[in-house]
Amino acid sequence: MKCPIKFFLYLLLGTSGLALRALAGDQTPEAILLPEKDPLVFNFQARVRGEWRENVFDFNNSANAATDDTWLLHRIRVGMEWQVLPWLKISIQGQDVRESFSDRADVPNQMGAEGDDAFDLRLGNLEIGDPKHLSLKLGRQVLAYGDERLVGPLEWLNFSRTFDAVKLHYQEKDWWLDAFTSSVVRIHESHFNTSDWLDGENMRDQFFSGLYFSTTAIRVQTTDVYAFHLHEEGLAGGTDFITLGTRLKGDPLKLAGWDYTVEVVGQAGQVRGQDLRAFASHLEAGYNWLQTPWKPRVGLEYSYGSGDGDATDGQSHTFQNLFPTNHPPYGFMDTMSWQNMHNIVLRLAAQPHPKLKTTLDLHGFWLDDTADAWYRANGTTQVRPIKGSASNQAGAEVDFTISSKLTQHLDMLVGYSHFFAGSYLDDTGAGDDAHFAYIMLTLNY
Numbered sequence: 001m002k003c004p005i006k007f008f009l010y011l012l013l014g015t016s017g018l019a020l021r022a023l024a025g026d027q028t029p030e031a032i033l034l035p036e037k038d039p040l041v042f043n044f045q046a047r048v049r050g051e052w053r054e055n056v057f058d059f060n061n062s063a064n065a066a067t068d069d070t071w072l073l074h075r076i077r078v079g080m081e082w083q084v085l086p087w088l089k090i091s092i093q094g095q096d097v098r099e100s101f102s103d104r105a106d107v108p109n110q111m112g113a114e115g116d117d118a119f120d121l122r123l124g125n126l127e128i129g130d131p132k133h134l135s136l137k138l139g140r141q142v143l144a145y146g147d148e149r150l151v152g153p154l155e156w157l158n159f160s161r162t163f164d165a166v167k168l169h170y171q172e173k174d175w176w177l178d179a180f181t182s183s184v185v186r187i188h189e190s191h192f193n194t195s196d197w198l199d200g201e202n203m204r205d206q207f208f209s210g211l212y213f214s215t216t217a218i219r220v221q222t223t224d225v226y227a228f229h230l231h232e233e234g235l236a237g238g239t240d241f242i243t244l245g246t247r248l249k250g251d252p253l254k255l256a257g258w259d260y261t262v263e264v265v266g267q268a269g270q271v272r273g274q275d276l277r278a279f280a281s282h283l284e285a286g287y288n289w290l291q292t293p294w295k296p297r298v299g300l301e302y303s304y305g306s307g308d309g310d311a312t313d314g315q316s317h318t319f320q321n322l323f324p325t326n327h328p329p330y331g332f333m334d335t336m337s338w339q340n341m342h343n344i345v346l347r348l349a350a351q352p353h354p355k356l357k358t359t360l361d362l363h364g365f366w367l368d369d370t371a372d373a374w375y376r377a378n379g380t381t382q383v384r385p386i387k388g389s390a391s392n393q394a395g396a397e398v399d400f401t402i403s404s405k406l407t408q409h410l411d412m413l414v415g416y417s418h419f420f421a422g423s424y425l426d427d428t429g430a431g432d433d434a435h436f437a438y439i440m441l442t443l444n445y
Contacts, residue, residue, distance in 0.1 A: 037083070038083075039082060039083040039084065040080060040081075040082050040083075041080065041081045041082075041083075042078075042079070042080045042445075043077070043078075043079045043080070043081070043093070043444075043445065044076075044077065044078055044079075044443075044444070044445040045075075045076070045077040045442065045443065045444050045445075046074075046075075046076050046077075046442075046443045047074065047075050047076075047440065047441070047442045047443070048072065048073070048074040048440070048441055049072070049073045049074075049158075049438055049439070049440035049441075050070065050071075050072050050073075050438060050439050050440075051070065051071055051072075051073065051436070051437070051438045052069075052070045052435070052436070052437045052438070053067060053068065053069065053070075053434075053435070053436050054068050054434060054435040054436075055068060055419075055432050055433065055434035055435065056068075056112075056333055056335070056419070056434045056435075056436055057111075057112055058430065059383075059419075059421050059425050059429075059430050059431060059432050059433075059434055060429070060430035060432055061430070061432040062430065063430070066102075066103040066104040066111060067104060067111055067112055069102055069103050069104070070101065070102075071099055071100060071101050071102035072099070072100040072101050073097070073098070073099055073100075073114050073158045074097070074098050074100070074158075075095060075096065075097040075098070075158050075159070076095070076096045077093055077094070077095045077122065078093065078094050079091065079092055079093025079094065079122075079123060080092055080093075086130075087128060087129055087130065088126070088127070088128055089126070089127040090125075090126055090127075091123055091124070091125050091127070091141075092121075092123060092124045093121075093122045093123035093124070094119050094120065094121060094122060095117075095119070095120060095121075095122035095159065096117070096118060096119040096120070097114065097115075097116065097117045097158040097159045098116050099113060099114050099115050099116060099158070107189055108159060108187045108189060109187070109378075112381075114157065114158040114159070115158075115187075115189065116189060117159050117187050117188075117189060117193070120192060120193045121140060121192070121193065122140070122160075122162055123139075123140050123141060123142070123162060124139050124140045125137055125138060125139030125140055125141045126138050126139055131169060131171075132171060133170070133171055133172075134169070134170050134171075135168075135169045136166070136167070136168050136169075137165070137166070137167045137169070138165075138166050138167075139164065139165075140162050140163070140164050140165075140185065141162060141163060141165055141167065142161075142162055142163075143163050143165060143167070143180065143182060143323075144325075145178075145210075145212050145224075145226065146224055146226075146247045146249075146263070147247070147249075147261065147263070147282075147329070148324060148325035149263065149282065149321075149324050149325075149326075149329060149338055150228065150243065150245070150265070150321070150322045150323070150324055150338075151210075151228070151322060151323050151324065152323070152324055152325030153325065154324070154325045154326070154327065155325070156325075156327040156328075157327075159187050161184065161185070161323060162184075162185045163182035163183065163184055163185060163195065163208070164182060164183050164185060164194075164195040164197045164198060165180050165181065165182030165183075166180065166181055166182070167179070167180035167182075168180070174215055174216045174217050175213070175214065175215035175216070175217065176213075176214055176215075177211070177212070177213045177214075178210070178211070178212045179210070179211050180209060180210055181207060181208070181209040182195075182207075182208050182209070183195035183196045183197045183206045183207060183208060184206065184208065184323060186199075203233055204232050204233055204234065205231070205232065205233045206230075206231065206232045207229075207230075207231045207232075208228070208229070208230050208231075208322075208323070209228070209229045210226060210227060210228040210229065211226060211227045212224065212226045213225045213226065219254060220250055220251055220254045220255055221248050221249055221250045221251060221260075222247075222248070222249045222251070223246070223247075223248055224246060224247040224248075224249075225245075225246050226243075226244070226245050226246070226247075227242060227243070227244050228242065228243040228322065229241070229242050229243075230243070230320070230322065234272055234273075236272045236273055237270070237272045237273015237274065238270060238272075238273060239269075239270060239271050239272055240269050240270045241267055241268060241269025241270060241271055241276045241320065242267065242268060242269055243265060243266070243267045243320070243322065244265070244266050244267075245263060245264060245265035245266070246263070246264055247261070247262070247263040248260070248261070248262045248263075249261045252286075252287075252288045252290065253290070257287055257288045257289065257290050258285070258286070258287055258288075259284075259285070259286045259287075259288065259299075260284060260285045260286070261282065261283070261284040262281075262282070262283055262284075263281065263282040264280075264281050265279065265280045265281070265319075266278070266279050267279070267319065267320055271316050271318075271320060272316075274314055274315055274316040275314060275315045275316065276315075276316050276317075276320070277315065277316075277317055278305075278306045278316070278317050278318060278319040278320065278339075279304075279306045279319065280303075280304060280305040280306065280319045280338055280339070281303070281304050282301070282302070282303045282304075282329075282338075283301065283302045283303075284299060284300070284301040284302075285299065285300055286298060286299030286300070286347070287299075294350045294351055294352055295350065295351045296348070296349065296350040297347070297348070297349045297350075298346075298347070298348055299345075299346075299347040299348075299349075300344075300345070300346055300347075301329075301343075301344070301345040301347065302342075302343070302344050302345075303329065303330065303338060303341070303342070303343040303345075304341070304342055304343075304368070305319040305321070305337070305338040305339040305340060305341045305368065306318065306319045306339070306340070306368055307319075307339065307340030307341075307367065307368035307369035307371075307372035308340070308369065308371065308372045309369045309371045309372070310371060311371070311372075311386075318339050318340055318372055319338060319339040319340070320339065320379070321337045321338045321339050321375075321379040322379075324337070324338065324379075326338065326377040326378075326379075327377065330343055330363070330365075330377065331361070331363045331365075331397040331399060331417070331419075332361075332397075332399045332401070332415060332417045332436065333397060333399075333417045333419055333434065333436045334376060334377035334378075335365075335376055335377070335383065335394075335395075335397070335419065335434075336365055336374075336375075336376070336377065336394070337375045337376060337377050337378070337379045339375050339379060340367055340368045340369060340372045340373065340374065340375060341365065341366070341367060341368060341374075341375075341394075342365070342366040342367075342368060343363060343364070343365055343366075344363070344364045345361055345362065345363050345364075346361070346362040347359065347360075347361050347362075348360040348361075355404055355405040355406075356402065356403070356404045356405075357402070357403045357404075358400075358401065358402050358403075359399070359400070359401045359403075360398070360399070360400050361397075361398070361399040361400075362396070362397075362398055363396060363397040363398075363399070364396050365393075365394035365395055365396065365397070365422070366392045366393055366394060366422075367392040367394055367424065368392075369392075370386070370387065370388050370389070370390045370391070370392050370424070371386065371388040372386065373386050374394060374424070384424075384425070384428040384429060385428070387427065387428050389427070390423075390424050390427035390428050391422070391423035391424050391426075391427050392424060393422035393423045393424055394422045394424050394425070395419055395420050395421050395422035395424070395425065396419070396420040396422070397417060397418065397419045397420070398417065398418045398420075399415065399416075399417045400415060400416050400417070401413060401414065401415040402414045402415070409443055409444055409445055410441065410442070410443050410444075411441070411442045411444070412439070412440070412441055412442075413438075413439070413440040413442075414438070414439045414440075415436075415437070415438055415439075416435075416436070416437045417435070417436040417437075418433065418434070418435055418436075419433060419434040419435075419436075420433055421433050421434070
């Protein structure tokens with residue numbers, strides 16, 4: 001285990017000289033020495049969520065699984081942001097997460113558990129330069145792009161996701177560009193959470209790098225173009241592939257209430273020793289009644305992620321979902337990821353009160369190819385063993401949520417989801433419906 005304090009000292013010593021030379025020439029001595037606002041800001045978050053799940057993992061009424069249970073998830077975050085100089089900011093945040101009253105082992109990522117992770121480092125980075133123009137961020141940080149279908153922090157998960165990364169950001173009036181290289185932080189129950197960069201014993205040697213360009217030059221929409229590269233070593237074979245995509249997102253304020261999203265992605269390279277050629281897309285259109293008191297919205301979506309029809313031919317066509325925030329787009333029960341899938345969604349939303357929002361989502365799920373697996377939201381866990389002769393109808397899901405801002409600092413989210421089992425489940429084993437209910441309170445300062 002490497003000491004995080006040594007890590008940040010290394011970053012500070014290695015970059016401070018460069019920052020002074022690169023940035024001091026553009027600023028007066030007063031600007032270099034004096035921060036513009038309160039230099040030290042502390043932050044605190046306490047979140048607790050009670051969950052009830054039935055059949056979500058096995059779709060089987062006759063089995064009393066450890067995952068058919070109620071439990072309590074809670075986390076605490078404490079951090080600070082120190083604006084040392086106008087061009088230098090240090091951010092540090094610790095996090096403690098726990099799972100209580102569950103029958104399953106409280107080990108992160110085992111049997112779907114969120115588990116326990118005693119107080120550990122969630123964020124710890126230096127930001128050098130002006131984030132509104134040119135900046136360099138080094139250290140443990142959040143990476144989030146677009147609608148987070150490929151890269152996001154997955155905040156619903158108790159311990160969420162961060163990266164040890166180096167990120168260069170450049171911004172002008174109507175466009176910005178990020179260039180980064182990183183490695184995802186892995187949760188370890190009993191010792192310091194590390195990425196492959198800091199874990200000398202890990203032979204995976206993961207590097208996740210990318211370029212992300214976003215512009216509002218077309219007045220009515222945001223246009224994104226991106227390229228990601230993932231490299232990993234593995235016993236089953238190396239992974240080394242690129243992901244190229246574009247995203248167009250319409251602004252309802254500039255389109256008389258209409259909105260749209262189009263995202264198209266392709267992948268090529270090697271995944272676990274096999275040749276990879278994969279594709280995914282997302283299409284969405286909606287209308288917002290902006291002048292109506294309740295501000296209702298209705299939207300229709302279609303998402304597709306390619307699957308693989310032959311696991312023995314040395315080629316893979318299963319779309320790789322990378323590091324997404326899959327919870328909102330493909331159902332709150334987290335049964336589906338953006339791979340080997342078709343997903344049609346009708347979304348309804350309204351705000352009966354300025355501090356209260358309700359949503360109702362109706363999902364339909366199909367597998368792209370039953371010779372490939374049905375992958376859960378984490379992109380790796382399979383719902384059932386592969387059976388090529390099964391129907392491709394996975395099922396349907398209804399999600400109803402109520403979110404409320406109770407006070408300036410306290411938010412509440414209440415929800416219920418029901419999964420209607422499809423014929424694929426009947427063809428591969430038990431095919432009973434599943435239920436999920438929860439209430440979550442979040443306190444932010």
